[in-house]
Amino acid sequence: MTDASSASNNFIRQIVLEDRAAGKHGGRVATRFPPEPNGYLHLGHAKSICLNFGIAREFGGTCNLRFDDTNPTKEDLEYVEAIQADVRWLGFDWHELRHASDYFEVFYLCAEKLIRDGKAYVCDLSADEVRAYRGTLTEPGRDSPWRERSVEENLDLFRRMRAGEFADGSRTLRAKIDMASGNINLRDPALYRIRKVPHQNTGDAWCIYPMYDYAHCISDAVEGITHSLCTLEFEDHRPLYDWCLEQLDLPNHPELTEPLRRAGLACTPSRPQQIEFARGNLDYTVMSKRKLMALVQDGLVAGWDDPRMPTLSGARRRGFPPAAIRLFWERAGVTKQNSVIEFSVLEGCVREVLDATAPRRLAVLDPLKLVIDNLADDHRETLTFPNHPKNDGFGTRAVAFCRELWIERDDFREVPPKGFHRLVPGGEVRLRGVGIVKCIDVVRDASGAVVELHGTLDPDTRPGRPGAERKVKGTIHWVSARDAVPAEVRLYDRLFTVPDPDDTSDGRSYSDHLNPQSLRTVTGYVEASLAAIAPESAFQFERLGYFVADRHDHAPGRPVFNRTVTLRDSYAKAVGG
RNA sequence: UGGGACGUCGCCAAGUUGGUAAGGCACGGGAUUUUGAUUCCCGCAUUCGUAGGUUCGAGUCCUACCGUCCCAGCCA
Numbered sequence: 001m002t003d004a005s006s007a008s009n010n011f012i013r014q015i016v017l018e019d020r021a022a023g024k025h026g027g028r029v030a031t032r033f034p035p036e037p038n039g040y041l042h043l044g045h046a047k048s049i050c051l052n053f054g055i056a057r058e059f060g061g062t063c064n065l066r067f068d069d070t071n072p073t074k075e076d077l078e079y080v081e082a083i084q085a086d087v088r089w090l091g092f093d094w095h096e097l098r099h100a101s102d103y104f105e106v107f108y109l110c111a112e113k114l115i116r117d118g119k120a121y122v123c124d125l126s127a128d129e130v131r132a133y134r135g136t137l138t139e140p141g142r143d144s145p146w147r148e149r150s151v152e153e154n155l156d157l158f159r160r161m162r163a164g165e166f167a168d169g170s171r172t173l174r175a176k177i178d179m180a181s182g183n184i185n186l187r188d189p190a191l192y193r194i195r196k197v198p199h200q201n202t203g204d205a206w207c208i209y210p211m212y213d214y215a216h217c218i219s220d221a222v223e224g225i226t227h228s229l230c231t232l233e234f235e236d237h238r239p240l241y242d243w244c245l246e247q248l249d250l251p252n253h254p255e256l257t258e259p260l261r262r263a264g265l266a267c268t269p270s271r272p273q274q275i276e277f278a279r280g281n282l283d284y285t286v287m288s289k290r291k292l293m294a295l296v297q298d299g300l301v302a303g304w305d306d307p308r309m310p311t312l313s314g315a316r317r318r319g320f321p322p323a324a325i326r327l328f329w330e331r332a333g334v335t336k337q338n339s340v341i342e343f344s345v346l347e348g349c350v351r352e353v354l355d356a357t358a359p360r361r362l363a364v365l366d367p368l369k370l371v372i373d374n375l376a377d378d379h380r381e382t383l384t385f386p387n388h389p390k391n392d393g394f395g396t397r398a399v400a401f402c403r404e405l406w407i408e409r410d411d412f413r414e415v416p417p418k419g420f421h422r423l424v425p426g427g428e429v430r431l432r433g434v435g436i437v438k439c440i441d442v443v444r445d446a447s448g449a450v451v452e453l454h455g456t457l458d459p460d461t462r463p464g465r466p467g468a469e470r471k472v473k474g475t476i477h478w479v480s481a482r483d484a485v486p487a488e489v490r491l492y493d494r495l496f497t498v499p500d501p502d503d504t505s506d507g508r509s510y511s512d513h514l515n516p517q518s519l520r521t522v523t524g525y526v527e528a529s530l531a532a533i534a535p536e537s538a539f540q541f542e543r544l545g546y547f548v549a550d551r552h553d554h555a556p557g558r559p560v561f562n563r564t565v566t567l568r569d570s571y572a573k574a575v576g577g
Numbered sequence: 578u579g580g581g582a583c584g585u586c587g588c589c590a591a592g593u594u595g596g597u598a599a600g601g602c603a604c605g606g607g608a609u610u611u612u613g614a615u616u617c618c619c620g621c622a623u624u625c626g627u628a629g630g631u632u633c634g635a636g637u638c639c640u641a642c643c644g645u646c647c648c649a650g651c652c653a
Contacts, residue, residue: 008590008591009591010590014593034653035653036652036653038652038653068653070652070653071652071653073652074652074653123651125651126651127650127651130650130651131649131650134649135579135649136579136649137579137580137648137649138579138580139579140579141649168651169651171651172651174651181579181580182579182580182581183579183580183581183648184579184580184648184649185580185648186580187649190650190651192651193651194651195651209651211650211651211652211653212652212653213653216653232581232582232583232646232647233646233647233648233653234647234653235581235582235647235648236580236581236582236647236648237648238581239581276582278582278583278646280589283588289653331589331590331600331601331602332589332590332601333589333590333591333601335583335589335590336582336583337582337583337584337589337590337646338582338583338645338646338647339588339589339590340588340589341588341589341602342587342588342589342602342603344588344602344603345588345589345601345602345603348601348602348603349602351614351615355614355615356615360612389610389611389612389614389615390615390616419613421613422613430611431611432611432612433611434611435611436611461611463611468611469611471611472611473613474611474613475610475611475612475613476612477612540612540614542612542614543612543613543614544612545614567612567613567614567615568613568614568615569613569614570613570614571613572613574613
């Protein structure tokens with residue numbers, strides 16, 4: 001994890017630095033990553049994960065994984081399991097695994113304290129009425145008719161809410177703040193609502209559930225969080241975050257957190273500080289949970305881990321190394337500016353990591369036969385290839401060579417465009433690791449299509465011979481037609497055809513911009529040893545790109561590869577290919 | 578005159594007491610190369626949303642304006 005040690009500077013890191021210098025929290029740093037288990041983690045979450053775990057790691061602090069599970073109608077165990085796997089895969093491990101629901105009893109005790117202090121009341125208004133009383137962005141709201149109930153009545157009603165005496169939606173517990181505030185979050189926000197539905201973690205123990213603003217700040221304090229990092233849209237919520245913690249003063253009211261200690265959970269409440277940063281967006285993709293969910297449910301992709309999805313499980317299956325994702329977010333930086341990062345930045349990180357870590361192999365994806373006429377029909381040879389051009393530590397491997405080869409159809413042109421460096425009739429090209437071959441014949445089928453090439457290998461240009469230094473314009477890759485094995489290869493491209501699929505100003509929605517070419521499956525030929533490698537092994541197929549053995553479908557004897565990313569190709573770019 | 582935030586190169590992003598615009602990606606050019614890959618050089622904002630002002634000097638201070646994003650869930 002070298003990328004975390006060279007931590008780039010950003011405003012949050014500076015705040016932490018200053019806080020430590022000032023001796024806040026005794027110099028302690030504690031963060032948390034608090035996903036709601038209502039979907040899979042995506043690249044955007046990775047930014048928050050890298051930030052929270054990265055800050056904790058840099059300062060010798062701790063970072064908890066906390067499931068923000070306060071809304072049982074949306075959450076599911078499937079997600080809590082997938083999220084843990086994704087965080088681990090990204091390369092992080094949490095100090096403690098917590099659930100907001102672990103604190104339900106604490107939230108309840110805190111609510112009673114607010115009621116006793118005259119800071120919260122039970123409101124009988126319906127959802128529609130609350131909306132009407134709230135006012136608008138430019139007009140103040142009006143006080144609820146239930147705002148001045150006595151402490152005794154509020155306490156009685158709230159206890160009966162918990163006991164299940166009232167119907168869903170019939171009452172809420174509300175904070176008593178200011179119905180005229182310019183900040184709508186302060187217009188007596190709901191703290192608790194009635195939902196008689198079972199919860200993925202607490203079963204049917206509760207029928208009242210706390211709201212995010214109320215639960216989140218208390219959860220942070222209870223866990224001793226020092227810096228509570230969240231995204232920009234919560235900036236308006238910070239006054240409420242601070243209000244709750246100020247009313248409750250958890251550090252000085254141990255009786256409120258007593259249930260936790262009784263349950264054996266460590267608990268030394270802090271007074272955390274919420275700091276907001278901008279989400280990270282990528283072009284040519286969508287990142288909202290709702291849209292990702294729709295892509296899955298509408299069958300537009302093969303699942304949450306479809307290699308075209310910006311989910312972490314999708315990135316994993318696509319072959320993006322976790323280190324590349326970490327590097328990416330480090331490069332992108334952390335600020336308060338809304339931004340859309342070009343996908344090429346991510347691809348660059350992926351190539352950078354894979355160039356250094358992926359062993360090289362030969363594979364032909366669009367095969368055309370090339371017969372070396374000046375080799376005996378039974379000619380068999382085993383060539384030794386380095387596994388990495390710049391790192392001998394990768395060792396070497398044996399590559400079978402014979403008279404009949406597969407080469408890339410693209411690497412032969414009868415009428416070459418200018419600047420074409422590959423094989424042409426009568427022309428020469430280097431076969432990677434073999435020598436220079438000259439094309440002496442082109443075989444066509446009845447329709448005139450090229451079906452086979454014949455050539456001669458110049459024996460003086462074989463590796464080790466003096467002629468091996470001879471220059472030719474191009475080098476192409478190949479595999480032995482008698483030894484290579486067929487493999488299913490999935491060629492992925494971006495899922496959307498437009499930079500901003502979320503833009504609906506032309507009246508079209510993101511699903512109208514799906515790229516029909518985002519997946520092309522071909523059967524190619526790969527070095528035989530690739531049939532035996534483990535799923536998720538990554539390789540560079542020389543001159544083609546980086547490929548990964550599919551996590552689920554690759555099996556011994558049935559190789560399946562996903563193209564992670566192509567190699568940079570200045571030739572294709574120059575000719576507009 | 579509802580509240581909150583943000584505007585530095587095509588995309589990110591440094592710039593913390595005002596002293597004369599880092600870096601990355603992308604892009605263009607060149608070298609090396611048995612991957613048109615990698616690597617290596619070189620180039621790439623007289624200018625910091627705009628207009629004024631203060632100052633010997635402003636991206637950094639002041640004023641006004643313009644633009645973008647977020648907020649009216651008993652979602653998070």
